[in-house]
Amino acid sequence: MAEPRKVSPMMLVFYIVGALIVLLIAIISIYAAYAVFRSSQASIEDAGYFLLIATVMLILSAYLMGAMRRRTTIVSVVIPQDVLSIEECAKCSFKNVRAFMRGDYVFKTLGKCPRCSEPMSIAAIYREERGK
Amino acid sequence: MLAVPLPRPYESLTNLIAGIPFVYLKSLVMSFLFPFALAQIPFLGDSGWLQFVVWVLLFLIFILYGQRIQIFSMLREVEAAIRRLEALKNEVRALTIGAIKEMGKPVEDPTGKIDQILEFFTIPPVQLDPMGIVRKLEHILDVRDQRFKDDVRRITPGADEAVLNNLTNLLEAAVSLNYVYKQVRHFYLLGKRTSSFFVVLQIQMILPQVMMEAEAVASAAKAFILGQPLGDGVGALVAAHLMRNKTAHEIAKDIVMTESEFEGRRLFVMKAKGPGAAVGKPSDAINRIVEENGGKISLIVTVDAQVKLEGEKTGSIAEATGVAIGGYGVDKFKIEETASRLKVPVVAVLIKLSNIEALTPMKREVFEAATSAVERIKGLLRERTRTGDSVIVAGIGNTVGIM
Numbered sequence: 001m002a003e004p005r006k007v008s009p010m011m012l013v014f015y016i017v018g019a020l021i022v023l024l025i026a027i028i029s030i031y032a033a034y035a036v037f038r039s040s041q042a043s044i045e046d047a048g049y050f051l052l053i054a055t056v057m058l059i060l061s062a063y064l065m066g067a068m069r070r071r072t073t074i075v076s077v078v079i080p081q082d083v084l085s086i087e088e089c090a091k092c093s094f095k096n097v098r099a100f101m102r103g104d105y106v107f108k109t110l111g112k113c114p115r116c117s118e119p120m121s122i123a124a125i126y127r128e129e130r131g132k
Numbered sequence: 133m134l135a136v137p138l139p140r141p142y143e144s145l146t147n148l149i150a151g152i153p154f155v156y157l158k159s160l161v162m163s164f165l166f167p168f169a170l171a172q173i174p175f176l177g178d179s180g181w182l183q184f185v186v187w188v189l190l191f192l193i194f195i196l197y198g199q200r201i202q203i204f205s206m207l208r209e210v211e212a213a214i215r216r217l218e219a220l221k222n223e224v225r226a227l228t229i230g231a232i233k234e235m236g237k238p239v240e241d242p243t244g245k246i247d248q249i250l251e252f253f254t255i256p257p258v259q260l261d262p263m264g265i266v267r268k269l270e271h272i273l274d275v276r277d278q279r280f281k282d283d284v285r286r287i288t289p290g291a292d293e294a295v296l297n298n299l300t301n302l303l304e305a306a307v308s309l310n311y312v313y314k315q316v317r318h319f320y321l322l323g324k325r326t327s328s329f330f331v332v333l334q335i336q337m338i339l340p341q342v343m344m345e346a347e348a349v350a351s352a353a354k355a356f357i358l359g360q361p362l363g364d365g366v367g368a369l370v371a372a373h374l375m376r377n378k379t380a381h382e383i384a385k386d387i388v389m390t391e392s393e394f395e396g397r398r399l400f401v402m403k404a405k406g407p408g409a410a411v412g413k414p415s416d417a418i419n420r421i422v423e424e425n426g427g428k429i430s431l432i433v434t435v436d437a438q439v440k441l442e443g444e445k446t447g448s449i450a451e452a453t454g455v456a457i458g459g460y461g462v463d464k465f466k467i468e469e470t471a472s473r474l475k476v477p478v479v480a481v482l483i484k485l486s487n488i489e490a491l492t493p494m495k496r497e498v499f500e501a502a503t504s505a506v507e508r509i510k511g512l513l514r515e516r517t518r519t520g521d522s523v524i525v526a527g528i529g530n531t532v533g534i535m
């Protein structure tokens with residue numbers, strides 16, 4: 001249930017190859033801009049066009065890499081949930097936080113409080129966002 | 133030969149390409165980016181005609197096949213959604229079968245019966261004559277609920293009432309996912325078969341909403357199996373806070389009520405019967421209390437979760453005038469009818485959360501908001517009622533995981 005979504009190897013290859021090709025074009029364009037600038041027929045305008053192409057290609061390459069990362073981090077059907085049950089003693093306010101177990105419900109009466117021997121109950125059940 | 137004047141960038145690029153090293157590599161770059169620059173690479177010489185042909189071809193392709201390209205791209209998007217929906221549907225089906233086998237202790241393999249139930253659907257009453265349609269809808273929904281419960285009871289002889297309710301809700305989630313999957317697939321296949329832009333557009337436009345709903349329903353499935361409180365149950369949780377340590381009795385179908393006193397006011401607090409998954413029929417309970425008290429009820433307060441608007445904070449509380457109950461509208465209609473007939477004021481306390489948060493285990497912010505909502509209700513009672521008044525507080529929502 002909590003496994004990350006699997007991306008098909010074909011798709012992964014497509015993203016990697018695409019990003020590399022675009023990156024290569026960007027590098028070539030930067031070199032071309034430099035070469036034009038240094039050549040005898042130096043033209044700032046033409047060098048500018050190459051730099052523009054290089055910028056577009058770099059952005060496209062970054063986008064492809066980002067898209068690949070997003071695709072591999074999308075989670076499966078049910079988002080993993082850390083659901084906690086909070087046991088509490090009404091008399092001495094002793095608290096015990098533990099993972100939710102099947103059969104737990106809010107205001108369920110439990111065994112005796114380890115501190116004052118009064119009956120404890122589940123005061124809360126909630127989920128914590130992962131990474132918080 | 134046709135001489136088409138070139139736009140300035142490509143003209144200068146032609147000159148440029150001729151003057152720098154790695155000329156073919158650079159031509160390749162140009163041709164990749166600008167198909168019409170293909171005509172400008174040095175070894176093709178002065179080939180303006182090629183550029184013209186490329187332009188005309190591109191123009192014709194986009195004019196004649198533009199919509200087909202768009203349909204293709206939209207179908208690809210819907211196809212990805214269908215794959216996701218199918219995965220969700222299959223996973224929830226597997227979860228349902230597993231849970232029924234584990235908790236219901238069936239005598240024989242329930243798979244065939246579950247698959248049969250998954251195809252079950254409800255036919256709404258005819259709307260040509262809307263007179264009395266709510267009663268008809270209520271009857272149909274009652275029959276449907278009973279049918280579901282009977283079916284689940286038959287395949288899970290070992291389940292107690294709470295587990296039975298949870299499994300019934302789980303099966304309903306599986307049925308609704310199956311239905312959504314089939315609907316989306318229907319439009320996809322129809323669009324593909326007819327190549328109709330508008331058929332595909334219909335489903336593509338609502339796809340993000342459909343997917344969000346489907347993800348939320350799938351997330352609820354596991355919570356039903358484990359019996360965890362859902363975000364939607366926050367209304368029931370508020371009522372549970374007010375009912376704590378008091379004796380409750382069943383007053384209507386799956387609805388329990390306590391009668392207590394709050395600062396000289398007579399307080400009737402009700403919610404669905406927990407801790408199994410249930411919403412009950414709060415309208416029957418409210419109407420019964422109103423009738424039993426001869427209409428002498430000073431205020432009806434409904435407490436429910438409300439789907440927040442984008443930008444609103446999860447767990448924020450709002451007050452409203454009117455009856456806050458979701459679903460098909462049968463309960464809302466019945467309470468409104470009684471309240472308006474007997475001139476009983478109706479107010480609502482709403483706890484905001486997202487669609488997904490409503491159908492996934494309750495978030496900490498939502499749980500804590502329930503405590504604030506209790507105080508808000510107390511404040512409301514002090515402001516809006518006087519000593520000696522009778523007040524109904526109804527916690528609306530699924531009470532799974534809440535006593």
